[in-house]
Amino acid sequence: MSLTTGSAVARERARRSGVVARRVQAYSILVAWAVLILIFTLLLPETFFTLQNFTAIANSKTATVLLTLGLIFALAAGEFDLSIGAALSLGAAIPAWLYNEYGTPVLIGIAIALIAAALMGCLNALLSVRYNIPSLVVTLGTGTAVIGLVAGIVGNSTISIRGDWWNTVLAHRTLGLYTSFWLVLLIALIIWYILQHTPIGRHLYFVGQSREVARLAGIRVNAYRYSALITSSTLGALAGAFLLGNTGAVQARIGQFFILAAFAAAFLGSTAIVPGRFNAWGTVVAVYFIETGITGLQLLGLQAWVSDVFYGTALVVGVLVATLATRLRSRLSERSTL
Amino acid sequence: MVTETVLQFTGLFKTFGATRALIDVNFGVQAGEIHGLVGRNGSGKSTLIKVLSGYHVPDPGSQLTLNGEQVNLPISGPEAAAQGLVFIHQDLGLVPAYSVLENVRLNSWQAKGLRRIDWKKERAGVEEELERFNLRVEADTPVAALSQVDRAILAIVRAMHHLGTDSTNKVLVLDEPTAYLPTDSVDRLFEAVRTVAHTGAGVIFVSHRTDEVLEITDRISVLRDGRLIDTVTTADTDEQALVSLIIGRTLSSLYPDRLDLTPGELVLEVIELNGDHVRDFSLTADRGEVVGITGLMGAGHDEVPYYIFGARDAKSGSITVNNQVLKTHKATPTESIAAGVALLPADRLNLSGSASASVEDNVALPVFQQYFSRGRLQLAQVRERVGGLLATFDVQPAMPSLEFSSLSGGNQQKALLAKWLQLEPTLLLLHEPTQGVDVGSKAEIFLRITEAASAGTAVLIASTEYEDLANICTRVLVFDSGRVVGELSGDELTEERILDLCYRGARGRGAHGMVFQWRPYRVGFIPPGIEPEFVKTPGRAAAHPSPKAVFQWRPYRVGFIPPGIEPEFVKTPGRAAAHPSPKAVFRWQPHRVGYIDTPGTGGGETRTVDHPSPKAVFRWQPHRVGYIDAA
Numbered sequence: 001m002s003l004t005t006g007s008a009v010a011r012e013r014a015r016r017s018g019v020v021a022r023r024v025q026a027y028s029i030l031v032a033w034a035v036l037i038l039i040f041t042l043l044l045p046e047t048f049f050t051l052q053n054f055t056a057i058a059n060s061k062t063a064t065v066l067l068t069l070g071l072i073f074a075l076a077a078g079e080f081d082l083s084i085g086a087a088l089s090l091g092a093a094i095p096a097w098l099y100n101e102y103g104t105p106v107l108i109g110i111a112i113a114l115i116a117a118a119l120m121g122c123l124n125a126l127l128s129v130r131y132n133i134p135s136l137v138v139t140l141g142t143g144t145a146v147i148g149l150v151a152g153i154v155g156n157s158t159i160s161i162r163g164d165w166w167n168t169v170l171a172h173r174t175l176g177l178y179t180s181f182w183l184v185l186l187i188a189l190i191i192w193y194i195l196q197h198t199p200i201g202r203h204l205y206f207v208g209q210s211r212e213v214a215r216l217a218g219i220r221v222n223a224y225r226y227s228a229l230i231t232s233s234t235l236g237a238l239a240g241a242f243l244l245g246n247t248g249a250v251q252a253r254i255g256q257f258f259i260l261a262a263f264a265a266a267f268l269g270s271t272a273i274v275p276g277r278f279n280a281w282g283t284v285v286a287v288y289f290i291e292t293g294i295t296g297l298q299l300l301g302l303q304a305w306v307s308d309v310f311y312g313t314a315l316v317v318g319v320l321v322a323t324l325a326t327r328l329r330s331r332l333s334e335r336s337t338l
Numbered sequence: 339m340v341t342e343t344v345l346q347f348t349g350l351f352k353t354f355g356a357t358r359a360l361i362d363v364n365f366g367v368q369a370g371e372i373h374g375l376v377g378r379n380g381s382g383k384s385t386l387i388k389v390l391s392g393y394h395v396p397d398p399g400s401q402l403t404l405n406g407e408q409v410n411l412p413i414s415g416p417e418a419a420a421q422g423l424v425f426i427h428q429d430l431g432l433v434p435a436y437s438v439l440e441n442v443r444l445n446s447w448q449a450k451g452l453r454r455i456d457w458k459k460e461r462a463g464v465e466e467e468l469e470r471f472n473l474r475v476e477a478d479t480p481v482a483a484l485s486q487v488d489r490a491i492l493a494i495v496r497a498m499h500h501l502g503t504d505s506t507n508k509v510l511v512l513d514e515p516t517a518y519l520p521t522d523s524v525d526r527l528f529e530a531v532r533t534v535a536h537t538g539a540g541v542i543f544v545s546h547r548t549d550e551v552l553e554i555t556d557r558i559s560v561l562r563d564g565r566l567i568d569t570v571t572t573a574d575t576d577e578q579a580l581v582s583l584i585i586g587r588t589l590s591s592l593y594p595d596r597l598d599l600t601p602g603e604l605v606l607e608v609i610e611l612n613g614d615h616v617r618d619f620s621l622t623a624d625r626g627e628v629v630g631i632t633g634l635m636g637a638g639h640d641e642v643p644y645y646i647f648g649a650r651d652a653k654s655g656s657i658t659v660n661n662q663v664l665k666t667h668k669a670t671p672t673e674s675i676a677a678g679v680a681l682l683p684a685d686r687l688n689l690s691g692s693a694s695a696s697v698e699d700n701v702a703l704p705v706f707q708q709y710f711s712r713g714r715l716q717l718a719q720v721r722e723r724v725g726g727l728l729a730t731f732d733v734q735p736a737m738p739s740l741e742f743s744s745l746s747g748g749n750q751q752k753a754l755l756a757k758w759l760q761l762e763p764t765l766l767l768l769h770e771p772t773q774g775v776d777v778g779s780k781a782e783i784f785l786r787i788t789e790a791a792s793a794g795t796a797v798l799i800a801s802t803e804y805e806d807l808a809n810i811c812t813r814v815l816v817f818d819s820g821r822v823v824g825e826l827s828g829d830e831l832t833e834e835r836i837l838d839l840c841y842r843g844a845r846g847r848g849a850h851g852m853v854f855q856w857r858p859y860r861v862g863f864i865p866p867g868i869e870p871e872f873v874k875t876p877g878r879a880a881a882h883p884s885p886k887a888v889f890q891w892r893p894y895r896v897g898f899i900p901p902g903i904e905p906e907f908v909k910t911p912g913r914a915a916a917h918p919s920p921k922a923v924f925r926w927q928p929h930r931v932g933y934i935d936t937p938g939t940g941g942g943e944t945r946t947v948d949h950p951s952p953k954a955v956f957r958w959q960p961h962r963v964g965y966i967d968a969a
Contacts, residue, residue: 197714199706206703210692216649216683217703218675276694326694 029272033289040296055176062180063243065287068262070235072278077228078208079135083143084236087117089150089255091240096159106166110241121233125226151252160249170245180242192280264311268318342369344540351397359385361564367540374551375544377561378776379746405507422508430493434482442496471530487523491530508539546776593809594788605796611655617820623796630807633817643767647681648674680758684770690754698724698738701757727756748779768799804836
């Protein structure tokens with residue numbers, strides 16, 4: 001194909017503008033976060049812009065971050081996992097119940113819960129991979145059933161492990177932040193490495209984006225789908241265990257309240273840092289971005305309902321931004337091929 | 339015919355940033371004319387169509403005249419429709435789950451709002467329109483059940499319906515309408531396009547296929563690098579002249595020189611492979627051979643690459659590649675790739691490549707593993723490798739970060755060839771490798787295939803592009819009804835011979851001395867009291883190694899005929915009561931039941947078969963299983 005110099009220059013320019021657009025999008029959530037903090041600081045200089053408030057935000061959301069980090073494995077593989085709420089309930093309520101009822105050490109209780117959650121993930125994968133039922137339907141079913149079972153076993157009252165070493169260690173503060181926060185950061189680092197810097201991560205994205213292409217390229221698609229669903233359940237249960245450690249007391253149905261938050265953060269996170277992909281740091285930032293907004297509004301005197309409104313909005317806005325950005329990118333790509 | 343200009347672009351410019359996509363284009367279409375618009379990918383062809391459809395805003399000063407009236411640019415959708423401008427894009431825009439009737443009417447029911455739809459009247463109207471275009475489908479059939487060509491014609495019917503009954507001063511734009519059509523059904527689409535032109539509408543026919551453009555159009559406009567190079571009268575030009583106009587230089591040959599093949603070592607051995615349509619398929623291929631497999635649409639040849647690659651499970655048979663036996667059941671592409679096999683499926687955006695992923699990720703997908711060192715993926719090295727490959731395979735633009743779907747068809751295919759050829763496979767399987775690819779890229783793709791073959795790769799191409807196969811393959815196997823009916827090589831390997839075998843096989847002509855048996859196959863139910871009748875067809879013969887063959891017959895529906903026409907093959911009484919159409923057309927397809935000891939004993943016999951229903955209608959289709967002596 002013959003190229004005129006003019007059009008080659010234009011192509012290069014179009015390519016650069018594509019790269020710039022991607023960069024801008026990658027970090028725009030950080031800018032939005034900073035603006036949000038600035039606004040609340042101006043409105044509430046006494047209460048909002050305090051070290052205490054920031055550490056409270058960081059500490060209170062470690063379980064949500066971990067839960068969402070697990071969820072992005074499933075989403076990246078193209079599977080919806082609505083049973084993460086149930087996984088969280090398993091991880092939080094079962095160890096607490098075993099501890100109170102039988103005096104089982106919390107760590108053993110957690111191990112049992114993790115195994116149970118992994119089995120649930122395995123069942124999810126079996127039904128959606130082997131029998132080709134959409135994972136959205138499968139996990140809605142298993143998730144609801146498992147939460148019900150946990151509530152049946154544990155009962156509806158709040159159970160506490162306060163004072164146990166798991167509680168003491170996880171809620172121990174280093175530089176004002178819980179041990180669980182540092183652990184979650186470490187896990188985020190590992191997940192970032194896996195998704196971004198290993199062939200496994202690349203393959204996982206392909207499995208989610210174009211399953212047949214991946215299969216015909218020799219990737220063991222079903223193995224990836226199994227692993228993704230098992231990982232999301234297991235990390236969900238671990239998030240539950242962290243929640244138990246942080247707060248020291250939980251209820252059986254606690255997991256239900258985390259599902260929407262995790263999905264909102266995952267989709268919002270997919271528009272940031274590595275736009276267009278579910279990614280670890282985007283997820284971490286998205287969770288804290290949303291939480292900053294909610295805390296700020298609550299400090300302004302708005303009631304708890306604000307969090308539902310905020311999470312719902314964040315989910316829709318996240319998906320909207322992702323869609324618009326994809327459209328913009330393909331426009332720019334199209335232009336550079338002309 | 340009136341030679342009135344219905345559409346005229348004058349001084350059309352379109353600039354994207356510093357890129358000039360269209361430069362001073364003057365392009366006119368006359369009433370009743372089929373006007374071809376050709377050019378390589380990136381020549382400005384699609385930009386022109388997008389300006390016409392209102393998607394792109396042209397530069398100030400550009401003028402568009404429709405029916406003598408100047409139109410404000412950009413033209414809006416409703417305005418275009420009001421001016422009698424209608425588009426049919428490659429994807430046709432039909433709703434598969436809806437019926438033919440619903441698709442044609444979509445938003446033009448005579449009843450408005452909440453008023454009741456007069457189904458009878460609408461149906462009569464639609465049937466008349468179908469009749470006009472010789473489209474023999476029932477108004478209630480879901481579009482999903484139609485063949486590709488019927489869908490394309492239906493899209494034309496709908497477009498013409500939207501233009502109203504008076505189609506003078508109308509323009510129909512067909513954007514690559516034949517890209518996904520099997521070669522043997524293109525004629526029917528052309529018939530429909532001519533019907534449109536006869537009504538007095540102008541037709542703009544955009545296509546990559548020079549043979550089709552030369553066949554159907556009256557005049558051809560050629561775009562190159564954003565300029566309209568020439569508008570020629572089709573009758574005064576030929577393929578070579580047209581191709582030179584398109585690519586701007588004389589292309590000595592579309593096809594690379596044929597290889598002199600010295601028998602090499604055996605790479606592929608397929609024995610008695612049976613699949614959904616494929617029957618008893620055996621094949622061997624040596625290093626450096628380019629083997630073509632072809633047939634009419636649905637002949638079964640197009641399944642073979644997927645079985646060999648392990649992308650689909652075969653029913654029986656054995657496949658050996660490089661002395662390594664591949665599984666035919668519960669097979670996985672992973673094992674085939676390890677054995678040195680590569681497959682490039684026909685569906686570029688869903689099976690071969692991921693539309694939304696970057697070019698880089700698409701090309702590097704099979705080799706990511708190799709770039710995992712020192713604990714991380716060496717992305718810089720991956721990018722370097724992909725950049726190099728894109729340059730080698732002449733992918734334009736050679737930018738690894740672009741979204742895959744933003745490349746043109748030809749460049750996508752070159753990138754995907756790079757994806758697989760970088761693995762240096764010993765067996766390369768290709769399915770319709772040049773579908774929707776411009777003529778320049780096509781030559782490059784053929785060159786790559788030949789180069790790979792001379793480097794020792796055995797190549798297997800499943801395609802219905804008979805001319806291409808005749809020119810680049812060392813031999814070609816022709817399928818009919820899942821079986822190989824002939825093998826061509828050397829001087830015999832010509833487009834005509836391939837076509838001849840395809841159609842002769844399909845019609846079951848030219849045979850004598852064969853034994854046929856019959857097997858019932860239920861197609862529906864008839865009312866009580868009517869006796870099913872078994873049809874005997876004349877035997878056919880062929881030169882074949884085996885002395886004894888037995889045939890059975892099986893029904894196979896190929897479509898529907900309109901009222902008043904007697905079906906030619908149907909000899910059975912009554913019809914299927916539960917059948918959507920009262921008149922089915924059947925083709926014959928042979929099906930093996932076994933072998934007999936002496937020739938002739940099975941000949942023409944009707945076999946009685948226990949059947950669950952007393953009211954079944956049986957029809958028969960011939961299917962070859964082997965051969966007997968002429969005696």
